[in-house]
Amino acid sequence: NAGVTQTPKFRVLKTGQSMTLLCAQDMNHEYMYWYRQDPGMGLRLIHYSVGEGTTAKGEVPDGYNVSRLKKQNFLLGLESAAPSQTSVYFCASGTSGGTSYNEQFFGPGTRLTVL
Amino acid sequence: RKEVEQDPGPFNVPEGATVAFNCTYSNSASQSFFWYRQDCRKEPKLLMSVYSSGNEDGRFTAQLNRASQYISLLIRDSKLSDSATYLCVVNWEGGATNKLIFGTGTLLAVQP
Numbered sequence: 001n002a003g004v005t006q007t008p009k010f011r012v013l014k015t016g017q018s019m020t021l022l023c024a025q026d027m028n029h030e031y032m033y034w035y036r037q038d039p040g041m042g043l044r045l046i047h048y049s050v051g052e053g054t055t056a057k058g059e060v061p062d063g064y065n066v067s068r069l070k071k072q073n074f075l076l077g078l079e080s081a082a083p084s085q086t087s088v089y090f091c092a093s094g095t096s097g098g099t100s101y102n103e104q105f106f107g108p109g110t111r112l113t114v115l
Numbered sequence: 116r117k118e119v120e121q122d123p124g125p126f127n128v129p130e131g132a133t134v135a136f137n138c139t140y141s142n143s144a145s146q147s148f149f150w151y152r153q154d155c156r157k158e159p160k161l162l163m164s165v166y167s168s169g170n171e172d173g174r175f176t177a178q179l180n181r182a183s184q185y186i187s188l189l190i191r192d193s194k195l196s197d198s199a200t201y202l203c204v205v206n207w208e209g210g211a212t213n214k215l216i217f218g219t220g221t222l223l224a225v226q227p
Contacts, residue, residue, distance in 0.1 A: 035217075042119075042202070042219040043159070058214070090158055103149075104215060106158035 002026055004107035006091050012113045013081045021076040021110050023091030031094045032074040033058070033104065034066060036087040043090065049074055081114045088112075118142065121203050121218040129226050132193050136221045138186045138203030147206030148179055150188045152199050153220065159202055162188075193225045 004025045013019055023032065030051050035043040045058030049068040063085060065077045074093075078085060088111050094104040121138045128134050140148075148165035163170065165177040165186050176189040186203055203218035 033214075040123075040219060043217040045214060048214065103161045103164075106160070108158050109156075 004091055004093055004105050006089075006107035006110050008110060009108065010111045012115065013078075014115050015082060017081050018077070018079050019081065019112075020078075021089055021091075021112075023074045023076070023093075023107055024072055025074075025091075025093040025105070026072065027093060027105065028071070029093035029095055029105075030071070031104075032068065033092045033094075034064070034074065034076045035090045035092065036060065036085075037090060037109075038087050046076065046089075081112075083114045086112060086114045118207075118216045119203055119205050119218040121221050123219060123221060125222040125224050127224045127226060128193055130193055130195060132225075133189065133191045134193060134223065135190075136188045136201055136203075136223075138188075138218055140184050140186070140203075140205045140216075142205065142207060142216075143181075143184060145205045145207065148177075148186050149204040149206075149215070150175075150177055150186075151202040151204050151217075153202055154199050159217075162201070190223075193223075195225050195227060198223055198225045 007022045033048040034046040037043045044060050047066040049055045052071040055066045067075045088109050090109050091107040092104040119140050150162040151159040152162040153159040163172050165179045169178040174191045178187045200220040200222050202220045205216045207214045207216050
């Protein structure tokens with residue numbers, strides 16, 4: 001039971017390049033999330049998904065796209081990377097939001113640098 | 116006012132000390148509250164949920180004050196292994212999305 005995994009762990013991009021971050025979970029969770037974490041800012045929600053085939057915008061969605069074609073996978077895409085997207089990206093998954101106190105489980109993170 | 120606000124620290128305490136962290140939140144409709152722990156360069160992990168009546172888990176005690184909209188975490192008999200950043204987290208009610216709002220974290224450094 002691997003939990004939440006993310007690939008790659010590290011990546012350096014040049015401005016304007018594109019890339020896709022992959023998140024996979026084996027806990028059969030309906031809900032999946034992408035966050036970015038920057039110094040002094042806390043974790044901020046980029047996009048999230050409440051089920052296979054559905055996605056929604058979070059707090060900071062600009063410059064990112066996502067897809068949830070399979071329940072266990074949540075992809076985050078950067079079409080044209082900018083230095084402002086240098087950050088640590090965390091994926092998380094959790095159970096239905098119908099009840100409170102639902103824990104979110106996080107992946108190990110992807111450290112992205114855009115030059 | 117920030118949605119979830121914490122003292123960033125750092126809190127430098129000796130082993131065995133008792134330390135308390137406070138956190139305030141702005142959305143009075145919030146119903147669920149958590150403390151997550153994040154080690155350096157690692158992912159956040161749930162430390163404990165915070166219930167209305169307060170709850171305790173070993174050396175850790177969490178309390179919620181809805182009237183003043185603040186949450187606290189008390190750590191007794193600090194260990195070196197408690198050194199980490201502690202994130203105050205609030206479930207932002209308003210639909211079944213389980214969206215969490217994270218504070219920026221409070222850094223704890225326990226000294227030998």
